[in-house]
Amino acid sequence: MNSKNKKVVIIGASSGMGMEVAKLLLDEGCQLGVAARREDRLLALKQFAPDRVVTATIDVTDEDAPHRLRSLIDEMGGMDLFFYSSGIGKQNRTLEPDIELNTFNTNAMGFARMIGEAYRYFAERGEGHIAAITSIAGTKGLGPAPSYSATKAMQNVYLQALEQQSNARGLKIRFTDIRPGFVDTALLSGDFRYPMMLKPEKVARQIVRALKSKRHIQVIDWKYSLLTACWRRLPRPLWRHLKL
Numbered sequence: 001m002n003s004k005n006k007k008v009v010i011i012g013a014s015s016g017m018g019m020e021v022a023k024l025l026l027d028e029g030c031q032l033g034v035a036a037r038r039e040d041r042l043l044a045l046k047q048f049a050p051d052r053v054v055t056a057t058i059d060v061t062d063e064d065a066p067h068r069l070r071s072l073i074d075e076m077g078g079m080d081l082f083f084y085s086s087g088i089g090k091q092n093r094t095l096e097p098d099i100e101l102n103t104f105n106t107n108a109m110g111f112a113r114m115i116g117e118a119y120r121y122f123a124e125r126g127e128g129h130i131a132a133i134t135s136i137a138g139t140k141g142l143g144p145a146p147s148y149s150a151t152k153a154m155q156n157v158y159l160q161a162l163e164q165q166s167n168a169r170g171l172k173i174r175f176t177d178i179r180p181g182f183v184d185t186a187l188l189s190g191d192f193r194y195p196m197m198l199k200p201e202k203v204a205r206q207i208v209r210a211l212k213s214k215r216h217i218q219v220i221d222w223k224y225s226l227l228t229a230c231w232r233r234l235p236r237p238l239w240r241h242l243k244l
């Protein structure tokens with residue numbers, strides 16, 4: 001990615017990794033369209049480079065979210081990279097229905113809604129780059145967070161399917177599936193102490209590197225790469241009885 005003047009839309013730029021990636025891309029000279037529900041945080045981000053940031057209030061669970069995305073793209077005069085960093089996630093050992101259904105609504109329905117619109121935009125243009133933060137949580141069913149790991153698996157497979165479809169249609173759309181381990185953001189706030197926690201600023205630097213080299217899949221960091229490689233090889237009966 002030659003960053004100067006690249007037009008990048010970031011959904012989920014109001015906090016966490018999305019916000020950190022936005023700051024780095026601004027340092028590189030990109031023009032940004034930033035979206036999320038919390039407008040005040042987007043406006044704070046705009047202060048870093050007022051003439052290179054356009055903001056939009058978008059809730060990915062709303063039916064008009066794709067329309068709002070198109071308006072944002074129009075306002076920017078086009079889009080070269082679509083970077084998706086929206087998501088929610090909670091442990092839910094008691095399987096509270098609200099948590100499960102909200103997670104599906106945001107991480108599965110919202111994801112398909114927004115990635116789909118970006119895909120259709122790039123398909124009309126014939127080229128583009130779609131990147132999304134999914135998670136290592138999609139590589140196995142995780143008992144403490146069933147809807148989170150299930151929706152992350154959905155995201156992994158959806159991106160893979162779209163990439164195959166795009167190639168079959170002769171489109172030049174690149175896909176980057178970013179899979180971090182535990183990152184110290186608001187999403188993990190709470191009483192539970194997570195092991196091997198990564199700093200969002202450091203993860204953001206690795207994400208930008210993956211975007212520039214247009215990686216297909218990027219696990220962050222190397223320790224989680226090793227961990228997921230190991231747990232993929234665990235025999236299924238062992239996984240079924242693992243106490244996480």
Ligand SMILES: NC(=O)c1ccc[n+]([C@@H]2O[C@H](COP(=O)([O-])OP(=O)(O)OC[C@H]3O[C@@H](n4cnc5c(N)ncnc54)[C@H](OP(=O)(O)O)[C@@H]3O)[C@@H](O)[C@H]2O)c1
Nearest residue numbers: 012014015016017036037038059060086087182183185187
């Ligand atoms: N933290 C981790 O350990 C970790 C690990 C692997 C993957 N991830 C994934 O990384 C992504 C970013 O999360 P994060 O860790 O950076 O957490 P975060 O700081 O909580 O950021 C989540 C972002 O998603 C946005 N969002 C949530 N619901 C939304 C909705 N309905 N419509 C639009 N935007 C919405 C939030 O903005 P508003 O609230 O302003 O709308 C916020 O900008 C998520 O997909 C998460 O699953 C996180």
